[in-house]
Amino acid sequence: MSDERALPLPNPGPRPAGEVEELRRIWAAPKGLRFLTVINNNYIGVLYVGAAFLFFVLAGILALMMRTQLAVAENDLVGPTLYNRLFTMHGTVMMFLFAVPVVEAMGVLLLPNMLGARDLPFPRLSAYAFWAYFIGGTVFFASLFVGWAPAGGWFMNPPLTTEYFSPGFNEDFWLLGIGFIEISAIAGAIEIIVGVLRTRAPGMTLARMPLFAWAMLVFAVMIILAFPAVILATALLELERAFHWPFFTAEAGGDPLLWQHLFWFFGHPEVYVIFLPAAGMVSMIVPTMAGQPLAAQRLVILALVATAFLSFGLWVHHMFATGIPGISLAFFEAASMAVAIPSGIQVFAWIATFARGRVRLAVPTLFVLGFLFIFVLGGLTGVMVAAIPFDWQAHDTYFVVAHLHYVLIGGMVFPLFAAFYYWMPYTSRFPLSERVGRWVFGLLFAGANLTFFPMHVLGLAGMPRRVYTYQSGLGWDAINLASTAGAFVIAAGVLLFLVDVARRFRMSAEDNAGDVWGAGTLEWLPGGNYSNRSIPVVTGRYPLWEQPGLAKDVEEGRYYLPNAPTGTRETILTSPLEATPQVLMRMPVPGWAPQVAAFFTAAFFMLLTVKLVWLAAACGLVAVGALLHWGWSLDPPPLPDAVDIGGGIRLPAYASGPTSQAWWAMAILMLTAASLYACAIFSYLYLWLVAPGTWPDASALPRSSYPVVSAVLLVASSAAFGSANGSLARGATPAPAIAAAIVLALAGFGTEFASHLAVDPRASAYGAVVHLFVLLGGFFVAVAVVLAAFAMARRLAGKLDRVRRVTFDNARIFWHYVVAQSLVGLLLLHGFPRLAAP
């Protein structure tokens, strides 16, 4: 491709003095107390990784307590109540507060530089996601100290977790805390999808995109599709606990298995949500350490996407022991076996890359090798438990504990340590010590195997999981002691790692240690808080290897956007497939709104947990206020002239509609909503399937005039919004038509609400699920109304016209979506029972 390499540089000449200083000034992090308002991805990324690692250490301490208790038979260090809380908190914190956030954090830290952008497209959203998670997570963890920690296991199966069997606040902490943290994970996922698809350096087509970016894209899409299921599940269980809506109570037509379906529809993909980004990191590290492009890159991409979608068809393998029809189990068994194949493809690609190159045995390489070993073992036991007869044998024994830790520690903790060592010079002035690193690796590798290998044997010898003690003389004593010793070896390794980090990690964007490995991808370009001085054109998969002089040209400002032409933070929005420059996107600067909003949303959820309803409501209001304040500063005034970024390219500095980043965020948000709604529809049909007896016959349903009137009003409100759009395009005010749309939608919703007043949500699962739909419908209509009223206020303030119209467009597409969704709800609630009635 030498012809491409010879492309003329966009800004070949020398640059005027002072440009770098200006970039530095614009992108500088705030100082003093205002540092808390920082939004640059490199700072938020490091804080985010640090917080996630803190939770790893905390959950690890809980694990040590458990292992100490189990070291000898009939130990009375930890009683049964505390032990239940310990394993619940350990599992929950590891999965929800460590594993998912830490990969999201790595994405925030690495993606912009890897893609050649100045920052992620919604920096305040990342800041919000981080603070919400950090504050919420800390409070959640602290529940342990006041005896309020949940004890229902990390998957919280009812009926154990219903109010009857678990009174008190404990399980509510799980439901509201985790439900809330999942919302922050979704916020981060939206950020990552738009970032990967719209802010890649010019020329970085999908085929040239680094594998970590591919993995993060797949990861984020999986979050969007899977996490709403657990959010809905937590909402249902909370409704049952707080208001006695019997979704899971069999006597009233509910079914505890509904929880398991919803939870595992999220929970199995969750395993790959954790594993795929780790695989993406490995796919970045292996080529560098082998000095070779990754073998079979296209196949690896295919494998990533294939694993992701197949993993959505696996959830029932966590329910093999629940009495589902055999043939249904067989689908899931088949799919569970099939999903091992794409993982195998990736493993072979890494091995082939190593085999082709001259491997450098640095610490990241060691962790990758350790990962391969442990993960392959975990995969093998996974294929074992995917065989139904074996699963019935091993279910709920230590065999499963061994399997899941092999997969999780092999599949994500080892790659993560590889990544810490590999990318430390990217974010710190000094790399970590190679010599200490070998010790860390040795301790972790030996410790992990010593802790978890014996657990396979324990499981086969019949030791159940989640027991706080056991009798001696069952042949379990020595094995348990060995396992406990292993846990302390792991702890020593983690401690050594922390000491080394404390000694050598000095955060720095400008004088970081830099490209110590001789890597090929863009994050190793020299830069500062503004990321790269100029935004390069990419002609291959490993630009630093293939485009000689790239680093120098970028640093001298010879590529695109070597300065800040609009005088504020900015980056280039490119097209999603070919990455051609489309818009110069102006970006926000630090302010208090995201942090205030995060703090008060967290407070809202936590106060709700302990039933301080009024205080919670007050906090909720403050949070909404902060969000509106934040929203007000979105959609800055358009600039009249296009901006020159070099190479004869002039980009508009304003966009609305499908080229704007806001439109993409809204589209993804609607996808999230659709996934949530689909899970609600599934719940409705599922409950009808298990207990049709609680469904009314046609005569007991609301009269059919109700849904007809409601549908007409809703469609009319959509039409009104459409005419508001027409007015705006003509330059007239859209406000009256928006007002009409609001009134019509509220009337439409009100009609639907009134039609179900005769049904008691507490009387039966039917009543509960009907009112669930009313609740959901009301929530969505309320959000749409707030967005619409917001657009009207913008008009009154002179911030909305035929050009400057992003807030209006967002309200509009969301509006039509909500109307369409409500119509589906009407069909389901009023049409389906008539159809299904005998």
Add this chain to the structure above:
Amino acid sequence: MGSGLHALRIAAGIVLWAVHFALVYGSTAFACARGAAAAVPWIIGSATVVAALLAAAIAAVEWRRREAFESWLASGLAAVAFFAIVFEGVPVLFLAPCA
């Protein structure tokens, strides 16, 4: 071509697989809960044949344009979907429904 259309083409195989999966799983659960076991093999069998043929067709069409990475990926995903669909449908030949 719009990027929306491209995304749809890349996702076609996945969507097909998801629809087949939901149909097969949902209808089996329904038929077994309502005592219609005899219908299960027919539903699964016909859904699997139709979905597998469609997936194969998508894979073949996209394969002809495979120099473009997006088409290569679309073809590969449809091929994976084909195997997954067949794999998940085959048990119907060996197992008694609703047992």
